[in-house]
Amino acid sequence: MTHRPLLATVLGERQERPPIWIMRQAGRYLPEYRETRTRAKNFLELCYTSDLAVEVSLQPLRRFDLDAAILFSDILVIPDALGQKVRFEQGEGPILDPVAAETITALKPERALDHLAPVLETVRRLRAAIAPEKTLIGFCGSPWTVATYMIGGRGSTDQAAARLFALRHPDAFAALMDILVATSVDYLVAQLQAGADVVQLFESWALNLDDTAFASHVIEPNRRIVAGVRARVPNAPIIGFPRGAAGNLARYAELTGVNALGLDYATPLDFAGKHLPATLPVQGNLDPLRLVAGGDQLDRRVDAIIDAFSTRPHIFNLGHGIVPETPIEHVARLVDRVKKG
Numbered sequence: 001m002t003h004r005p006l007l008a009t010v011l012g013e014r015q016e017r018p019p020i021w022i023m024r025q026a027g028r029y030l031p032e033y034r035e036t037r038t039r040a041k042n043f044l045e046l047c048y049t050s051d052l053a054v055e056v057s058l059q060p061l062r063r064f065d066l067d068a069a070i071l072f073s074d075i076l077v078i079p080d081a082l083g084q085k086v087r088f089e090q091g092e093g094p095i096l097d098p099v100a101a102e103t104i105t106a107l108k109p110e111r112a113l114d115h116l117a118p119v120l121e122t123v124r125r126l127r128a129a130i131a132p133e134k135t136l137i138g139f140c141g142s143p144w145t146v147a148t149y150m151i152g153g154r155g156s157t158d159q160a161a162a163r164l165f166a167l168r169h170p171d172a173f174a175a176l177m178d179i180l181v182a183t184s185v186d187y188l189v190a191q192l193q194a195g196a197d198v199v200q201l202f203e204s205w206a207l208n209l210d211d212t213a214f215a216s217h218v219i220e221p222n223r224r225i226v227a228g229v230r231a232r233v234p235n236a237p238i239i240g241f242p243r244g245a246a247g248n249l250a251r252y253a254e255l256t257g258v259n260a261l262g263l264d265y266a267t268p269l270d271f272a273g274k275h276l277p278a279t280l281p282v283q284g285n286l287d288p289l290r291l292v293a294g295g296d297q298l299d300r301r302v303d304a305i306i307d308a309f310s311t312r313p314h315i316f317n318l319g320h321g322i323v324p325e326t327p328i329e330h331v332a333r334l335v336d337r338v339k340k341g
């Protein structure tokens with residue numbers, strides 16, 4: 001098989017220069033994305049229309065020399081596939097009809113994969129469309145992060161609704177997590193079989209949890225997904241991104257078994273050297289606002305990040321998603337600097 005530098009890095013091979021992709025690289029900072037978006041009735045239809053989703057996934061690779069394409073979809077297609085009502089309001093983000101302890105049993109895991117068939121079709125077409133040396137990244141949201149939206153009905157800064165639900169209704173919460181783990185395993189296996197080289201677990205809300213809750217809501221479900229996927233796709237390459245895990249980060253890496261660890265931008269650059277195994281691949285971790293501001297500070301931070309991780313396998317990335325106001329020239333400058341020094 002053709003050498004894919006980003007995939008090889010996930011599997012533990014350090015490259016001379018770090019390969020790069022950008023979290024949320026397909027999206028609103030690109031005018032061509034905004035144009036394609038108007039061709040779908042709503043955001044979920046954009047995710048489920050393969051022609052449009054393939055187009056949007058390819059757009060950032062036409063502009064920049066990125067080492068990977070990421071499947072265009074969203075973490076909330078899983079609740080949608082389970083039969084929960086999900087909609088995306090302009091300017092408001094996602095809104096869901098919240099699940100309650102009594103309504104968990106009404107979710108329909110048996111139909112989820114059929115509902116997601118168009119996304120798998122997008123994966124197949126993308127692998128055929130991108131150059132052989134580019135890595136194709138699939139993904140899903142991790143169960144806790146998806147559950148915070150399913151229970152709270154929208155994004156929140158403290159995830160209080162989901163944290164309280166887990167404490168007040170432990171059995172219903174466990175049942176919900178079981179459904180999300182099983183559905184995520186099926187979905188990721190299907191993505192890998194359709195041609196994804198690597199899958200990433202987005203645990204965007206790994207903060208605000210005490211160590212007991214972190215162990216049960218974050219580590220255990222992610223560990224079960226990694227084990228469940230690998231039972232069906234041996235050695236499946238998996239990146240874990242537990243945003244905000246801070247003091248729990250090293251434990252997460254050790255106990256989940258992910259191949260590579262995504263670091264958010266608040267993780268100090270000397271953290272990996274002090275607390276992570278020397279061979280563990282890491283991904284990250286530029287503050288997206290540095291990319292908005294651009295200029296010298298951007299160049300200096302990019303160099304510092306590359307330097308800090310120069311002895312281990314490293315995939316350059318932002319420490320969270322790119323924001324819509326990012327100037328396109330700054331992205332071009334970043335990619336150039338990472339690739340050429």
Ligand code: CP3
Nearest residue numbers: 023024025026027070071072073074075093094202204321
């Ligand atoms: O990375 C990519 O380019 C692939 C596509 C992708 C999207 N969402 C498209 C999207 C991926 C990987 C995601 C992941 C996602 N979705 C996460 C985890 C990563 C993170 O940023 O923490 C989360 C928490 C979501 C849930 C979600 N979807 C929110 C909170 C929002 C609204 C706010 C926002 O970030 O735009 C979305 C909508 C969404 N998902 C958009 C895109 C391009 C914008 C929709 C639009 O065009 O109006």
